[in-house]
Amino acid sequence: MIEPGGVDDPLADGFAAREPWAFEEAYRRFGPLLYSTAYNVLGNAEDAADCVHDALARVWRSSNAYTKARGAVRSFLTVCVRNEAISRTRSQARRTRLSERLAAEPQEYEELGAGDPIERDRLRAALSRLPPEQSEPLRLAYFQGKTHTEIAAELETPLGTIKSRIAQGLRKLGAALRDGEGPRRYE
Amino acid sequence: MSSGEHIGELAELYAIGALGESERRDVERHVAGCTACGQRLGEAEDDVAAMEAARLQHDPPEQLQRRVRAMLHRPAGQWSRYAPAVAAALILGLLPSAFFWEQNRTMHAAMEADSAAIGRVASTPHRSVAFSQMSDGSAASVMYGPDGSWYVVLVRGASRALSVAWMHDGQRTMLGTATPHGDVAMLYLPKSHRMNQLALMDGDRVVAQAQLAY
Numbered sequence: 001m002i003e004p005g006g007v008d009d010p011l012a013d014g015f016a017a018r019e020p021w022a023f024e025e026a027y028r029r030f031g032p033l034l035y036s037t038a039y040n041v042l043g044n045a046e047d048a049a050d051c052v053h054d055a056l057a058r059v060w061r062s063s064n065a066y067t068k069a070r071g072a073v074r075s076f077l078t079v080c081v082r083n084e085a086i087s088r089t090r091s092q093a094r095r096t097r098l099s100e101r102l103a104a105e106p107q108e109y110e111e112l113g114a115g116d117p118i119e120r121d122r123l124r125a126a127l128s129r130l131p132p133e134q135s136e137p138l139r140l141a142y143f144q145g146k147t148h149t150e151i152a153a154e155l156e157t158p159l160g161t162i163k164s165r166i167a168q169g170l171r172k173l174g175a176a177l178r179d180g181e182g183p184r185r186y187e
Numbered sequence: 188m189s190s191g192e193h194i195g196e197l198a199e200l201y202a203i204g205a206l207g208e209s210e211r212r213d214v215e216r217h218v219a220g221c222t223a224c225g226q227r228l229g230e231a232e233d234d235v236a237a238m239e240a241a242r243l244q245h246d247p248p249e250q251l252q253r254r255v256r257a258m259l260h261r262p263a264g265q266w267s268r269y270a271p272a273v274a275a276a277l278i279l280g281l282l283p284s285a286f287f288w289e290q291n292r293t294m295h296a297a298m299e300a301d302s303a304a305i306g307r308v309a310s311t312p313h314r315s316v317a318f319s320q321m322s323d324g325s326a327a328s329v330m331y332g333p334d335g336s337w338y339v340v341l342v343r344g345a346s347r348a349l350s351v352a353w354m355h356d357g358q359r360t361m362l363g364t365a366t367p368h369g370d371v372a373m374l375y376l377p378k379s380h381r382m383n384q385l386a387l388m389d390g391d392r393v394v395a396q397a398q399l400a401y
Contacts, residue, residue: 065215076232082239086204164196
């Protein structure tokens with residue numbers, strides 16, 4: 001079975017070749033996810049739309065941003081948009097607004113919002129199963145868009161340790177979400 | 188991350204958004220040419236995409252699709268194709284600015300010189316002598332300090348810049364240019380030397396002369 005947007009999907013070939021039809025098709029399939037990803041970071045419809053547009057434009061202009069080795073176009077674009085959104089929040093004014101918004105929402109899992117309830121519960125359960133030394137830096141990176149350097153300073157933990165904990169936490173989370181697909185070779 | 192080194196855990200940090208801009212660019216450059224790191228990064232991206240899919244979903248505005256389409260159907264090389272035209276437009280746009288800036292600077296310097304000259308003429312005793320008649324009807328004179336320490340050449344009805352030269356011993360020493368502002372051209376020469384003969388020149392041609400006495 002061909003996973004939509006996966007590496008065996010013809011979309012991946014067209015996208016790697018920077019074919020306009022492939023970009024249009026990618027937006028048609030993944031637009032809601034990309035927009036939601038940006039919106040969940042930025043909290044503003046106009047900024048989210050600009051962010052998706054700019055992230056796609058950056059990939060479109062770049063001759064080697066995506067290669068098939070990278071895997072699913074959907075995942076690649078989601079991270080592109082998310083990183084673009086995080087870059088925007090890192091300007092001082094936006095960071096202040098984001099902190100205020102986060103401060104108004106004391107429960108971190110409230111950030112999960114009201115998505116697919118099954119998926120949301122699965123993610124919530126996976127997060128809660130992580131040991132605190134992994135979930136804490138992961139939470140600061142994922143929900144607050146902090147860099148590993150900022151997280152190391154905030155948690156007063158060596159940078160190398162923080163990097164490892166974030167990486168391990170994400171891999172465990174991924175494995176839990178894949179639910180029995182088995183470990184990856186990097187695990 | 189040093190050059191040639193694999194990205195390792197930076198893959199997960201990249202995917203989750205925990206890298207700064209410069210580290211992010213380093214990772215992107217590396218994975219563009221490294222299949223193994225591209226695969227590791229792709230897997231981390233799958234995990235983050237799965238997390239995002241579980242979160243609150245919002246419908247994108249319809250105009251976003253139109254913007255994306257417009258961006259895609261603008262040929263990728265459009266800007267580079269038009270780059271020479273843009274560069275030419277910028278140069279053509281900037282050249283007048285540069286020209287007027289230079290003109291302004293020159294005019295300012297000239298005004299300062301004129302002001303110094305007028306101050307000199309108004310505040311100290313001086314002598315004055317007219318240049319010989321010029322064929323275009325303009326009239327010129329030179330005012331100068333009795334000790335030869337300064338000179339002001341004044342041309343009324345000037346239609347173009349004229350050079351001022353000191354004629355001595357069969358030679359010609361160029362002193363400067365009287366440039367018109369309106370219909371008056373002025374040149375202030377704070378020279379500590381008694382000059383007996385001055386000439387106004389249009390190019391290489393002498394158009395008027397003045398004999399000075401001390």
